[in-house]
Amino acid sequence: EPEVTQTPSHQVTQMGQEVILRCVPISNHLYFYWYRQILGQKVEFLVSFYNNEISEKSEIFDDQFSVERPDGSNFTLKIRSTKLEDSAMYFCASRGSGETQYFGPGTRLLVL
Amino acid sequence: RKEVEQDPGPFNVPEGATVAFNCTYSNSASQSFFWYRQDCRKEPKLLMSVYSSGNEDGRFTAQLNRASQYISLLIRDSKLSDSATYLCVVTSRSTDKLIFGTGTRLQVFP
Numbered sequence: 001e002p003e004v005t006q007t008p009s010h011q012v013t014q015m016g017q018e019v020i021l022r023c024v025p026i027s028n029h030l031y032f033y034w035y036r037q038i039l040g041q042k043v044e045f046l047v048s049f050y051n052n053e054i055s056e057k058s059e060i061f062d063d064q065f066s067v068e069r070p071d072g073s074n075f076t077l078k079i080r081s082t083k084l085e086d087s088a089m090y091f092c093a094s095r096g097s098g099e100t101q102y103f104g105p106g107t108r109l110l111v112l
Numbered sequence: 113r114k115e116v117e118q119d120p121g122p123f124n125v126p127e128g129a130t131v132a133f134n135c136t137y138s139n140s141a142s143q144s145f146f147w148y149r150q151d152c153r154k155e156p157k158l159l160m161s162v163y164s165s166g167n168e169d170g171r172f173t174a175q176l177n178r179a180s181q182y183i184s185l186l187i188r189d190s191k192l193s194d195s196a197t198y199l200c201v202v203t204s205r206s207t208d209k210l211i212f213g214t215g216t217r218l219q220v221f222p
Contacts, residue, residue: 031208043156043199043212056207091155093210099144099203101210103155 004104023092031095116213135200148199
């Protein structure tokens with residue numbers, strides 16, 4: 001069964017450093033998403049992406065965040081200058097023509 | 113008021129028990145409704161969509177009451193493997209972003 005993959009599974013970084021989280025969505029899907037989940041809290045929407053542009057973004061997704069689909073398979077989330085409060089699990093999701101979003105296994109980001 | 117509210121639990125039930133979870137949502141324009149399951153430190157996985165007429169998938173039954181803005185999930189004959197956090201999720205007509213509740217934790221014991 002096709003699945004969303006994410007790399008790395010874990011990332012530790014120093015405050016102020018840039019990180020890039022990578023996702024490979026399911027191959028025939030056209031809609032892509034990033035969500036995050038701070039430990040012990042609910043899953044929160046960050047951004048949606050379709051047709052090579054952002055469809056919607058949340059208040060969390062400020063100027064420090066950016067997304068890109070650099071080629072036909074990868075979908076990346078960049079955090080330019082990480083803060084302590086960016087520590088969270090980051091989930092990528094993708095969707096085809098139906099309404100179901102399929103989640104990747106996540107990247108656990110720890111900012112020290 | 114939170115967009116999606118759930119009782120956080122935990123619900124501790126013996127194997128074979130029937131357990132019900134409830135969820136309320138605040139936006140009357142919400143259009144699609146789901147129950148996702150999340151195991152500890154794992155990604156959310158779709159358990160089932162919820163339709164206005166109610167729907168069943170094996171031991172799981174979901175109900176939607178649009179007038180009361182209320183969604184439920186019933187699990188019959190609980191198994192140890194049902195132990196997880198159950199997430200109530202909605203979307204609205206104007207957006208396909210998923211709005212999650214905080215989840216209800218279920219622990220099934222032998």
